[in-house]
Amino acid sequence: MPRPDQILTVAQMRAAEQALIDGEETVSSLMERAGAGAADYIWRLSAGRPVTVLCGPGNNGGDGYVIARILRERGVAVQVVAPLEPRTAAARAARASWGGETVAHSAGEVFVDCLFGSGLARSLDPALERLLNDLAGAHRLRIAVDLPSGVDADSGACLNADLPVFDLTIALGAWKPAHWQMPAMELMGARRLVDIGIAQVADAMRVSTRPHLAGPPMGAHKYSRGLLSVVGGAMPGAAVLAARAAQGGGAGYVRIETSGREGLPVPPDIVLRRVPTEELLHDRWIDAVLIGPGLGRGSEAQAILAAVLERDIPTVCDADALHLLEPPMLQGRTAALIVTPHEGEREALSEAFGVVGDARIEEVVELAEALSAVVLAKGPDTLIAAPGTPLTFMPPASSWLSTAGTGDVLAGLVASRLAASADDPVRAAEEACWLHAEAARLAGPAFSAGLLAAHLPQAWRAFL
Ligand SMILES: NC(=O)C1=CN([C@@H]2O[C@H](COP(=O)(O)OP(=O)(O)OC[C@H]3O[C@@H](n4cnc5c(N)ncnc54)[C@H](OP(=O)(O)O)[C@@H]3O)[C@@H](O)[C@H]2O)[C@@H](O)CC1
Numbered sequence: 001m002p003r004p005d006q007i008l009t010v011a012q013m014r015a016a017e018q019a020l021i022d023g024e025e026t027v028s029s030l031m032e033r034a035g036a037g038a039a040d041y042i043w044r045l046s047a048g049r050p051v052t053v054l055c056g057p058g059n060n061g062g063d064g065y066v067i068a069r070i071l072r073e074r075g076v077a078v079q080v081v082a083p084l085e086p087r088t089a090a091a092r093a094a095r096a097s098w099g100g101e102t103v104a105h106s107a108g109e110v111f112v113d114c115l116f117g118s119g120l121a122r123s124l125d126p127a128l129e130r131l132l133n134d135l136a137g138a139h140r141l142r143i144a145v146d147l148p149s150g151v152d153a154d155s156g157a158c159l160n161a162d163l164p165v166f167d168l169t170i171a172l173g174a175w176k177p178a179h180w181q182m183p184a185m186e187l188m189g190a191r192r193l194v195d196i197g198i199a200q201v202a203d204a205m206r207v208s209t210r211p212h213l214a215g216p217p218m219g220a221h222k223y224s225r226g227l228l229s230v231v232g233g234a235m236p237g238a239a240v241l242a243a244r245a246a247q248g249g250g251a252g253y254v255r256i257e258t259s260g261r262e263g264l265p266v267p268p269d270i271v272l273r274r275v276p277t278e279e280l281l282h283d284r285w286i287d288a289v290l291i292g293p294g295l296g297r298g299s300e301a302q303a304i305l306a307a308v309l310e311r312d313i314p315t316v317c318d319a320d321a322l323h324l325l326e327p328p329m330l331q332g333r334t335a336a337l338i339v340t341p342h343e344g345e346r347e348a349l350s351e352a353f354g355v356v357g358d359a360r361i362e363e364v365v366e367l368a369e370a371l372s373a374v375v376l377a378k379g380p381d382t383l384i385a386a387p388g389t390p391l392t393f394m395p396p397a398s399s400w401l402s403t404a405g406t407g408d409v410l411a412g413l414v415a416s417r418l419a420a421s422a423d424d425p426v427r428a429a430e431e432a433c434w435l436h437a438e439a440a441r442l443a444g445p446a447f448s449a450g451l452l453a454a455h456l457p458q459a460w461r462a463f464l
């Protein structure tokens, strides 16, 4: 059975299609199924309004002719704009079955982009780019089939500077990385997937699906639910915020440990332990550690980080810790490690660990290998990579998260989930992202990081 969460590269998609064609299917039968599935969505959304289909030269254009024919059969007024003749046998056959005229331009209600899909090899030439934009601008509702034309399926790059934004993108057969990567993701609008019978591909990447989180069992006590130590540093506020968030992440016991002397605005329900650096984490009941938020970047911070990592407890490194982390600090570790870099921190880590990838996706995967760790590369298009595990793409969360301190909240959540279930750090990272996104949704617009953390208890309801 194919899984609706699998993400395939163009090469994987072609191989999976070929496997079907080597069996009972033909390109035309797959195109018919893809076109029919897309036509269903378009028919419902167009609700009787006229539809314009822009058809390109490849099989994406072929899908367009199938869509045009099916919609016409259902009584929809359809116009086809075909700036280039079909070049594949299946697309030519689909054009012949459509049999209708083509027009040079059209304006109206619903626009369907079947110019290029996964076979786009280079940027659109200026005439095609103009036609695409003119047609998109001349219609109220815009729908892209498989991918918005101009987008590179594997990387999510936009090959042209000026591409239209769609209301809906209908992916065919399987998701491609571009459906979940910036900047392409910004053009897609809502996303829907049409099943055309593509099988489950071994080791395929995946988009994360909503998890089910268990509440505490009847016999739970604070230690059984996970003890998390947040190691504080030069700027204690960030550690307090992360600890606050961690309390909303499900761990039974959250405390802050620090070797500093700074006054800490610690709320009464967070335990504070002040100890010399060499006594940090001297408690065999600790399930997980968070270090980095507010740690500082000086030599003292570096010594604290080295001491913490040497304790070999399941650890989350965020923020300043990601600028201090060096390969020797990880030697001999066996416990789980999760790093949660934003783009700048990811670049710093890549430099420190000698990772040079061609593109973001490859670099994140290579970084996970180099660190033997889970890499939660956060941003509008968060990725979770771990050695030996399929790369996971998180669905987009509220863009209101782009405010200071929300990363500290995420780090607290990741550490909290890790304390609760240290045996599966990838799942811990994924669960944290879902709680974070749901809290952001509940917090609405223009929230602060503190308010985000305050919405975590309510966010749980979506996963119980
Ligand atoms: N395979 C299957 O079984 C099924 C596939 N399906 C569908 O097929 C789509 C993939 O089809 P595809 O591989 O034909 O690619 P597509 O995106 O239509 O375009 C490629 C053509 O455009 C050309 N070209 C490229 N860039 C260009 C540019 N900038 N400017 C101008 N020309 C350019 C390129 O030729 P080139 O010039 O590079 O030799 C080639 O002729 C996929 O997204 C899905 O919709 C479904 O029907 C299910 C079954």
Ligand SMILES: Nc1ncnc2c1ncn2[C@@H]1O[C@H](COP(=O)(O)OP(=O)(O)O)[C@@H](O)[C@H]1O
Residues within 6 Å of the ligand: 319, 342, 378, 379, 380, 382, 396, 397, 398, 399, 400, 401, 402, 403, 404, 405, 406, 407, 408, 409, 410, 436
């Ligand atoms: N445009 C966006 N859309 C969705 N989520 C975002 C966006 N920008 C940032 N985020 C999320 O907000 C958080 C920001 O973290 P980070 O950059 O570390 O901020 P800080 O260091 O101020 O806490 C991350 O979880 C990231 O995924």
Ligand SMILES: [K+]
Residues within 6 Å of the ligand: 060, 113, 114, 115, 116, 117, 144, 145, 146, 147, 148, 149
């Ligand atoms: K398209």
